[in-house]
Amino acid sequence: MDYLPIFVNIKNQPCLIVGGGPVAARKADLFIKAGAIVTVVAPELKAEMKHHLAHGKIVWEIATFCADAMTHFPKPKYVISATDDEAVNQAVYRYCQNHDIPVNVADQTEFCDFILPAIVDRSPMTIAISTGGRSPVLARLMKARLETMIPSGFSRLADLVGRYRQKVKEAITDLDGRKAFWEELLEGAFIDKAVHGKFAEAEADLERKINQVAEQGQPLPEGEVYLIGAGPGDPDLMTFKALRLLQQADVILYDRLVAPEIIEMARREAERIYVGKKDKWHKVQQPDIGLMMVELAKQGKRVARLKGGDPYIFGRGAEEAEVLVSHGVSYQVVPGITAAAGCSMYAGFPLTHRDYSQSVSLVTGHQQAGAKGVDYGRLANSGDTMVFYMGVKNAPHIQAGLLEHGMPKETPVAVIEKGTTPEQKETYCTLETMAETIAQKNIKPPSLIIVGEVIKVRARLHPVLLASDGQSDSQVAV
Ligand SMILES: C[S@@+](CC[C@H](N)C(=O)[O-])C[C@H]1O[C@@H](n2cnc3c(N)ncnc32)[C@H](O)[C@@H]1O
Known part of the structure; x- marks a missing residue:
């Protein structure tokens, strides 16, 4: 380790920034946030530093740095030199060395007693990232990743937990017991409530748990189920919440449509259970999946049930949620x-457009026995963009249904196979040629059939691409 990461208290301590430009202003900003009394020495200030001055955050000495003049100031605790004048930076460095003051000369690690890390600020929780001055850009990229992973609500969460620290200490006197209490609390539903602003609920949970532990001792951990929408294929299309819950799960239940890269994102120790269809005769039955989740949750496990796309759109997510409700298991659903949305976007056209389509219908192309049938008459006359899920096997029936009810045979159709994945394949045809094209090209599930004039927008958005692929059969994801 090149540097010792420590957090120092500089509240009301004098600190000196030499330089009035944007780099000096950014460093001044950190000192201001940490409560220091900041003096800036510079002959002139640029906009960012003027902003600090206008808000009374700094004291400005209108001068070029001069070591002799430093006798007029209280000895600073820390000094930053961020000027573009090498001689001034060197003078500041020498002055600090002579007076035992820690100094940082911007962008010159060899003249730094300390470095300022990139920061993820969820005060009072602060994460500092450093590459030891080797690559500020790499540190910033890492910061950006962490920023996306740690919701801003963590600030208030840390405050809330801090307020109860003493109370928990009094209620649970042994150290291991306290550790177990906090671990269980901070990995469960409490954290989601707090992070998403449901503070009253989170606080009530915390109070209840403290009282429970004080009266009955540490209870068994409570399990929970996360019904997570994993998106259509590209792992980058998962939401932050989906990723966060996936990474805190003990058991992962997944099916065929979930990309292996997404399952890889779970904790290494998490148990992974495939519950998809293996073949026509061999699959885990839907009721069994529900009961499996109930059983695992009742053992105190956090169960991530990963589903392709959205759990509540042709995903049977609500059926699984019903089983959980009927067994009193707590659960969260992540859209x-x-x-x-994913397939049309990756194919390069929208689902609605003011010139072509004002509405969208998501339709099942595969109906459960006994279910109410699709109303092709309504669809054919609706002007909707129609998206048929699970429709490839049933394409002749869909085609006949729409044509019989008067839909023009020239209506554009896009069939998108394995959309948003590296194997995405798009086929463009018309309603009249749809079933034949699907059969000829041997298109297999998972595929979507999209029917509607809005597909024409693709030509407007990607003229060059379409000139090269002839607008009929493309394997290129835009
Ligand atoms: C059981 S449904 C699940 C839908 C999912 N819940 C959703 O919101 O996308 C499965 C059907 O969704 C469609 N589908 C899902 N992922 C797809 C993809 N990457 N490319 C094309 N179609 C897909 C196919 O029609 C597939 O047969």
Whole structure:
């Protein structure tokens, strides 16, 4: 380790920034946030530093740094030199060395007693990232990743937990017991409530648990199920919430449509159970999946049930949620990008457009026995963009249904196979040629059939691409 990461208290301590430009202003900003009394020495200030001055955050000495003049100031605790004048930076460095003051000369690690890390600020929780001055850009990229993973609500969560620290200490006197209490609390539903602003509920949970532990001792951990929409294929289309819950799960239940890269994102120790269809005769039955989740949750496990696309769009997510409700198991549902949105976008056209389509219908192309049938008459005359899920086997029936009810045979159709994945394949045809094209090209599930004039927008958005692929059969994801 090149540097010792420590957090120092500089509240009301004098600190000196030499330089009035944007780099000096950014460093001044950190000192201001940490409560220091900041003096800036510079002959002139640029906009960012003027902003600090206008808000009374700094004291400005209008001068070029001069070591002799430093006798007029209280000895600073820390000094930053961020000027573009090498001689001034060197003078500041020498002055600090002579007076035992820690100094940082911007962008010159060899003249730094300390470095300022990139920061993810969820005060009072602060994460500092450093590459030891080797690559500020790499540190910033890492910061950006962490920023996306740690919701801003963590600030208030840390405050809330801090307020109860003493109370928990009094209620649970042994150290291991306290550790177990906090671990269980901070990995469960409490954290989601707090992070998403449901503070009253989170606080009530915390109070209840403290009283429970004080009266009955540490209870068994409570399990929970996360019904997570994993999106249509591309792992980048998962939401932050989906990723966060996936990474805190003990058991992962997944099916065929969930990309292996997404399952890889779970904790290494998490148990992974495939519950998809293996073949026509061999699959885990839907009721069994529900009961499996109930059983695992009752053992105190956090169960992530990963579903392709969105759990509540042709995903049977609500049926699984019903089983959980009927067994009193707590659960959360995380929406996902449904195949219709992902596939059309990756193929390069929208689902609605002011010139072509004002509405969208998501339709099942595969109906359960006994279910109410699709109303092709309504669809054919609706002007909707129609997206048929699970429709490839049933394509002749869909085609006949729409044509019989008067839909023009020239209506554009896009069939998108394995959308948003590296194997995405798009086929463009018309309603009249749809079933024949699907059969000829041997298109297999998972595929979406999209029917509607809005597909024409693709030509407007991607003229060059279409000139090269002839607008009929493309394997290129835009
Ligand atoms: C059981 S449904 C699940 C839908 C999912 N819940 C959603 O919101 O996208 C499965 C059907 O969704 C469609 N589908 C899902 N992922 C797809 C993809 N990557 N490319 C094309 N179609 C997809 C196919 O029609 C597939 O047969």
